[in-house]
Amino acid sequence: MSRYLRFLVPLAIFAVIATFLFKGLDMNPREIPSPLIGKQVPEFSLPLLEQPDTQITNKDLLGKVYLLNVWATWCVSCRAEHETLVQLGRMNKVDIYGLNWKDERAAAQTWLRQLGNPYAANIFDKKGRTAIDLGVYGAPETFLVDAKGIIHYKHAGPVNPDLIRDKILPMVAELKKKG
Amino acid sequence: MMFVRSFLLSLFFLVFATPLHAATLAEYTFEDPQKAADFREVIDEMRCLVCQNESLAGSNAELAVDLRNEIFDMMTAGQGKDDVIRFMVARYGDFVLYDPPMKPSTYPLWFGPLVLLIIGALVLIRALRKKSVTQETELSNDEQQRLDTLLKQPSDSKDAKK
């Protein structure tokens, strides 16, 4: 190394660090990517929210592209995204299944009656065991699953119309095309 | 864009959370003290996912309680530390581990300090070699004089100049 060059090393190191810091400003350190992308929806067998005596399993959901939305009545931002989900449901472009997470059955039913029910069906996960298998770490979370039961996308936090239009619906269309 | 992000972030803090639940580690009792220690170690070294930098052991978030219960059930059913780690990583990724796993993508992390030490040591040795063969370039008389007048005192460092 030349005599002058080596005194540039500290500056170079700082430049690298500063680049990362700059990139860091636009990243969310709390967002955790799901290791389940590309994997099967975990096995479960749980009662439906609406019919406590009817069990639903992961196999019942095979054969169609669908969104799996994790929600609960105690979750404030679930309420914030609910309207968006209702509108998405009206579009009839994709089925939405709800995973009602650690909730009270009566409260959840009232919520759906009052705010509208965009869900094809709601899986009632009282103990939160299936949510753990799904790697859920907060509500709301939304998974996109294909006809073979493989998870293709996960969004943590409330969904918004932009996200649905720009990201979710195009992916849905593509997955449906593949069959 | 910055604004949007800061808004989302604050939203995240405000509403994206799980409720708090009174929790305690006293409920978890094992007959085998080794198992108890393993349990404690594994929940200490796992990161709670919803809270700011808290371990599974230290968090009162409901999800943390659920996960502790799950891990406790696994370990009482005879599974070991490694099984628990595999279980958690399959669901939440490496993010959940405070002790990053050793694999190609984490080599920079694990061996970085060593590389740093080796580079530093090489530079040091080179500098030392050079130092021990270069000529004496102590303060010149002129410099010494300037130093003395600046400090208005006789220099203590004279003793180093034999």
Next chain:
Amino acid sequence: MIPEIGHYALILALSLAIIQAIIPLAGSYTNTHSWMALSRPLVWGQLLFLTLSTIVLANAFLANDFSVIYVAQHGNTKLPDLYKISAVWGAHEGSLLLWAFLLAAWSAAIALFSRNLPLPVVARVLSVMGMISIGFLLFLLLTSNPFDRTFPVPFEGRELNPMLQDPGLAIHPPLLYMGYVGFSVAFAFSIAALLGGKLDASWARWSRPWTTVAWVFLTVGIALGSWWAYYELGWGGWWFWDPVENASLMPWLVGTALMHSLAVTEKRGAFKSWTVLLALFAFSLSLLGTFLVRSGVLTSVHSFASDPERGVFILIFLLVAIGGSLMLYAWRAPYISGGGRFDLISRETFLLGNNLLLSVLAGLILLGTLAPLIYDAMEWGKISVGFPWFNKMFVLLTPFLALLIGVGSISRWKHTDAAFLVKQLRVAFVVSLAFGLLTLLPLFSDGNLMVGLGMGLAMWVVTSHLVNVKERLKHKAGFNGFLRDLSGGGRSYYGMILAHMGVAMFIVGVTMVSNYGIEQDIRMSPGDTANIAGYDFKFEGVSEFPGPNYNAHRGRFLISKDGEQIAILLPEKRTYFVQTRPMTEAGIDWGLTRDLYVSLGESLGGGDWSMRLYYKPYIRWIWIASIFMGLGGLLAITDRRYRTARKRASSTSTLTAGSSTPAAAESHS
């Protein structure tokens, strides 16, 4: 109207800072005496206005002026006055104001204690301080004004974060910031020297006491934070490797390296360009810490209300301050002369080794702290780096540091005979080895190698320094000689000894508490007794206890050993009225050889509670060690050679005392 005075004072301080950054510096180049002489009054003016600002903010808290947003967010009528004052620096805006105020205070200290410095040097140093001040004042005024008003005025404030309502934490930030900001002085001296092209032993001599004082503040500040975490978080831990803790440890490590390397530069004129770089890094890392804590790029328990907009500002500030100074370094450092020759076995070499290890430690903390960010940015997957990784790395590297301490402090400048070292240290080595092996016996640790290593190293640090002192006093007439030495030029030497004894204590504390600490999570009913390490913890129940702005559940424990009562512990769990978060106050019976620690968990109904009981052997040694280090630093700066003004009078005696025993004089730190 009053808060506006505070705001206005900030603007005036900024104006003064701008003038201070430009005029004296220009004067130093054009050799205009009046321009350079302006630097001191400007600094005093800045200090005046920033003091005013700080007082105005404190007054707003005391007067419950909730029309000020910052006060509305962090003040409360029920808050005790002490915490109304500490609320000034309890959150982002106010703590920045404290930064700016302390920076002005340090600048004023330079102005005051720089009578012996040539005016151009003073002018340049204070100009650099002015530039840093501009950065912080702009940051305050543009993104974080603590005097912003709100309307309608709330009736009540949202109160200071309960975690911060504690005497220990009330003084922790000022001490810590005194350390961070203090490194700006060494930074300013370095920049001034690079600008002026004069990097010589006198530069090192001026920088040294300032660096040491800043280091002492940082040491005590960090220790206080650790002590606070210990009794307030309820987990019995003393260090968590949280990003915010790391942000304070990095400048500390680099500052420690800087102190040692300054010694070489002062004594031997060597390592100059390296020493300058360390001075730049010590302060740069302090700034980086500010960025990490306030920008929201990392998650941390302590993180301030983070805001990417502020992040952008600090990043630009970092680019200008760190990038600019490193550019200056790359430009001027190649012309720094090399300094004196020394042999492979010499004090210089060992101090370089110490510098290498300390820098690698600081570098690995930086790596570990930023790794989650780097991995995310490179899309290598999200990871967390926590205490297990840091502990492994530190356990691997720090033993070498402890080994070097003993060898380095006894070896001589320029050249040391290997035979001399062996002769001096063989007894210490054998004793330490024997002691380390002894602790492996079944009676003590039953083969726990970490205990053997730790105790052996602690003994090594102690015995090698005993040999060192004995060697120094060999030619001095007994105890009187020691006293004369201590009153004369030997203080920096004894300061070093004291600080290094602190290191030994620290090793003992860490080794003991991490290997013999006992923890028990337990459910207890009133009347139950739990036994840990031979102590009986009798739980007498929990009662409610009202505080000024909180309600507490207070547990009562009788601690006894062999049937004899030794303490009553009253751990609390507080619920603050405004911020309903529960807070723990551990009940601790402290002692030199062990702490007994009770933390109240949750009420389980029927008077039962979950508890965490701890036996923490020698944990106090960790914090006492930091007091030793701090006292060592203070002793060192009272060394005669820094009291330059008084030196002329006693110059003849210095000469004789200093050169009568060359060997001893050489081992000045």
